[in-house]
Amino acid sequence: MNINTQKLQTDILIIGGGTAGCYAALTIYENSPELNVLICEKAHIKRSGCLAAGVNALNAYIVEGRKPQDYVDYARKDADEIVRGDLLLTMSEKLNSVTEKLEKLGLVILKTENGKYVARGNRNLKINGENIKPILADAVGKLPNTKVINRINITDLALKNNKVIGAYGIGIENNIFYVIEAKAVLVATGGAAGLYKPNNPGFSRHKMWYPPFNTGAGFAMGIKAGAEMTTFEMRFIALRCKDTIAPTGTLAQGVGAKQVNSLGEVYEQKYGLTTSERVYGTVSENLAGRGPCYLKTEGITAEQDDSLIKAYLNMAPSQTLKWIESGKMPSQQNVEIEGTEPYIVGGHTASGYWVDTRRRTTVRGLYAAGDVSGGCPQKYVTGALAEGEIAASAIIDDIKNIDLENVDEHEETAYKTEAENFLTEKNTPFTAEQLEEAMQTVMDSYAGGIKTSYRFNEKQLEIADEKIKKLFILSEELYAKDLQELMYIYELRERLIVCRSVIAHLKARKETRWHSFAENLDYPKKSDDFKKYINSKFENGEIKIIYRDLIKEGEDFEHFNR
Amino acid sequence: MSILIDKNKCVGCGRCSLVCPGSLIKLDENKRAYIKYPKDCWGCTSCIKECKAYAINFFLGADIGGMGGRVHTEENGDILKWVIDSPESGISVINIDRKESNKY
Ligand SMILES: Cc1cc2nc3c(=O)[nH]c(=O)nc-3n(C[C@H](O)[C@H](O)[C@H](O)COP(=O)(O)OP(=O)(O)OC[C@H]3O[C@@H](n4cnc5c(N)ncnc54)[C@H](O)[C@@H]3O)c2cc1C
Ligand code: SF4
Numbered sequence: 001m002n003i004n005t006q007k008l009q010t011d012i013l014i015i016g017g018g019t020a021g022c023y024a025a026l027t028i029y030e031n032s033p034e035l036n037v038l039i040c041e042k043a044h045i046k047r048s049g050c051l052a053a054g055v056n057a058l059n060a061y062i063v064e065g066r067k068p069q070d071y072v073d074y075a076r077k078d079a080d081e082i083v084r085g086d087l088l089l090t091m092s093e094k095l096n097s098v099t100e101k102l103e104k105l106g107l108v109i110l111k112t113e114n115g116k117y118v119a120r121g122n123r124n125l126k127i128n129g130e131n132i133k134p135i136l137a138d139a140v141g142k143l144p145n146t147k148v149i150n151r152i153n154i155t156d157l158a159l160k161n162n163k164v165i166g167a168y169g170i171g172i173e174n175n176i177f178y179v180i181e182a183k184a185v186l187v188a189t190g191g192a193a194g195l196y197k198p199n200n201p202g203f204s205r206h207k208m209w210y211p212p213f214n215t216g217a218g219f220a221m222g223i224k225a226g227a228e229m230t231t232f233e234m235r236f237i238a239l240r241c242k243d244t245i246a247p248t249g250t251l252a253q254g255v256g257a258k259q260v261n262s263l264g265e266v267y268e269q270k271y272g273l274t275t276s277e278r279v280y281g282t283v284s285e286n287l288a289g290r291g292p293c294y295l296k297t298e299g300i301t302a303e304q305d306d307s308l309i310k311a312y313l314n315m316a317p318s319q320t321l322k323w324i325e326s327g328k329m330p331s332q333q334n335v336e337i338e339g340t341e342p343y344i345v346g347g348h349t350a351s352g353y354w355v356d357t358r359r360r361t362t363v364r365g366l367y368a369a370g371d372v373s374g375g376c377p378q379k380y381v382t383g384a385l386a387e388g389e390i391a392a393s394a395i396i397d398d399i400k401n402i403d404l405e406n407v408d409e410h411e412e413t414a415y416k417t418e419a420e421n422f423l424t425e426k427n428t429p430f431t432a433e434q435l436e437e438a439m440q441t442v443m444d445s446y447a448g449g450i451k452t453s454y455r456f457n458e459k460q461l462e463i464a465d466e467k468i469k470k471l472f473i474l475s476e477e478l479y480a481k482d483l484q485e486l487m488y489i490y491e492l493r494e495r496l497i498v499c500r501s502v503i504a505h506l507k508a509r510k511e512t513r514w515h516s517f518a519e520n521l522d523y524p525k526k527s528d529d530f531k532k533y534i535n536s537k538f539e540n541g542e543i544k545i546i547y548r549d550l551i552k553e554g555e556d557f558e559h560f561n562r
Numbered sequence: 563m564s565i566l567i568d569k570n571k572c573v574g575c576g577r578c579s580l581v582c583p584g585s586l587i588k589l590d591e592n593k594r595a596y597i598k599y600p601k602d603c604w605g606c607t608s609c610i611k612e613c614k615a616y617a618i619n620f621f622l623g624a625d626i627g628g629m630g631g632r633v634h635t636e637e638n639g640d641i642l643k644w645v646i647d648s649p650e651s652g653i654s655v656i657n658i659d660r661k662e663s664n665k666y
């Protein structure tokens with residue numbers, strides 16, 4: 001198959017038209033309507049990324065009587081100190097304004113008779129989030145100077161003199177090699193799923209929590225471009241309803257369901273209530289022979305059943321189907337829970353790009369927001385919007401005196417040739433699918449997957465790294481017979497790159513600060529020596545680890561002197 | 563989970579194929595939709611909500627305890643009607659008002 005080159009130029013390129021990407025475009029238009037924005041989206045912005053199925057609540061909001069600093073304190077405690085105070089505070093300060101904006105765009109938020117939002121606990125708002133993505137996409141569609149190209153898989157950043165000046169991508173439904181030149185690039189591709197063997201590796205392998213189509217592209221292109229990354233060792237493992245992998249927060253917070261073991265004992269207090277401790281408790285009860293574990297819903301009212309059935313249809317309809325087709329409502333049967341495979345997602349934990357306070361990465365011209373950006377956990381929907389806004393305003397300030405540059409011809413040819421090579425028929429026993437399964441098996445067995453109850457030791461990590469490196473070499477010989485298969489090859493290679501970073505980070509944190517998320521059997525205790533960020537940079541084919549001191553709120557952290 | 567597309571109901575509008583976040587649905591030579599990669603379905607139901615011909619249903623795979631029930635939606639203004647047809651429990655209809663927030 002031949003691919004044709006198409007060159008595009010824009011002031012600002014946004015990679016990924018998801019939550020953060022869409023909001024960045026809205027912010028740019030509001031502040032500088034004359035700027036041209038190009039959003040390149042791998043799927044279609046109407047229903048792409050984390051928001052495709054709908055979400056059940058706004059998990060990050062400063063409710064009446066609370067301050068942004070309270071949110072910072074909460075996130076810091078949950079992550080046991082390893083957070084960026086500056087990022088958390090700047091995000092928290094915007095949570096409420098982005099919420100109001102979302103409501104103006106059409107999101108339904110529950111209000112009291114006198115027009116106040118109804119809080120769920122200390123930080124959440126109740127919404128109907130089923131159509132949150134179409135609402136954002138509609139708003140973006142109305143922006144005069146924003147162009148969206150759907151079904152384009154961005155694969156690499158364009159670099160010149162250590163600066164990002166654009167990106168490369170390949171059409172998924174048309175055989176075009178896109179060369180995009182921009183004054184600034186915002187990466188907003190979300191986190192990475194599919195690195196580890198999923199809960200149900202057979203027919204339902206993609207019935208996972210995090211979107212299986214967010215494959216870590218943004219991490220991988222940054223790593224390849226030499227950007228510094230942070231905290232990849234803080235993996236996110238979700239506690240979910242068994243089989244459907246539907247969220248459990250609605251059961252826990254909505255009807256106050258407690259975690260119980262098979263003996264009916266409430267076990268959550270025993271292990272603690274942080275996000276990682278809740279997973280660890282469930283894992284530990286299972287290991288002690290007291291599994292399976294449940295959320296205790298038996299005994300709730302019929303009215304509560306009814307509300308749960310509806311709430312799940314708005315965000316995880318498979319759970320509703322499960323209740324109905326089994327003929328057992330949650331009031332009649334406790335809901336079994338399990339931990340998922342580990343994900344790398346900067347919107348829940350703190351993995352991602354190492355950014356300055358305004359969300360600039362360490363490579364000039366490149367900015368990051370949302371799940372791809374690090375140091376700022378518990379972002380969720382509103383935090384991703386807030387980061388989209390913060391990054392957009394930095395971009396507007398920074399590009400004032402910047403001109404477009406042409407991409408390097410050698411680089412352009414090299415990336416195009418790489419794609420053409422994959423499209424050239426060859427006699428290889430392997431497919432991207434096979435190597436993906438191999439990668440997931442390696443991560444599962446040697447880098448703390450479900451199989452080992454998320455635990456690992458250094459020897460295992462060394463084996464994992466060896467094997468992942470070999471798989472990357474094997475992936476060079478893959479053959480794609482169409483553009484979709486070509487995308488699968490790129491996705492596999494992105495994941496392999498991210499896996500290597502995860503392994504290196506897990507190895508560098510020689511302590512166990514977060515049970516399950518990073519459970520190092522060689523160092524089962526927490527150590528004050530590791531009250532630090534673990535960062536990394538890819539240099540000459542190797543991952544260099546950098547330890548950095550904690551940054552507090554109030555500091556304005558910058559990478560370079562401007 | 564994955565989806566089933568009823569070729570006899572499909573009118574070939576292509577909307578399901580457009581929104582699928584995994585680009586998994588294609589149109590065949592007769593312009594009828596089919597899911598090319600059933601194992602890659604995330605189960606987000608985006609395609610189902612787009613289909614005005616009610617040709618798409620989702621089901622739970624047997625590996626995650628599916629018992630043959632299937633679900634589609636019918637849109638009517640702000641009301642999204644979910645129709646669940648299950649061998650055990652028969653047909654259940656649940657109407658959701660998009661202007662109404664979740665209670666939880
Ligand atoms: C199932 C689920 C339920 C959730 N529920 C809630 C909730 O109830 N409340 C809450 O507050 N938060 C919730 N969250 C968290 C929240 O949705 C996310 O943290 C947030 O939406 C992330 O935004 P993002 O912009 O970083 O990523 P996304 O919104 O996923 O956007 C990433 C975009 O990049 C695109 N992309 C990826 N790779 C490429 C590439 N190579 N080239 C081009 N485009 C690419 C993707 O297609 C996608 O559109 C939930 C998350 C999930 C997964
Ligand atoms: S949305 Fe429905 S009618 Fe349209 S192509 Fe898809 S299955 Fe066919």
Ligand code: SF4
Binds near residue numbers: 564582583586597609
């Ligand atoms: S349910 Fe979602 S992932 Fe599955 S085919 Fe439909 S749109 Fe695609």
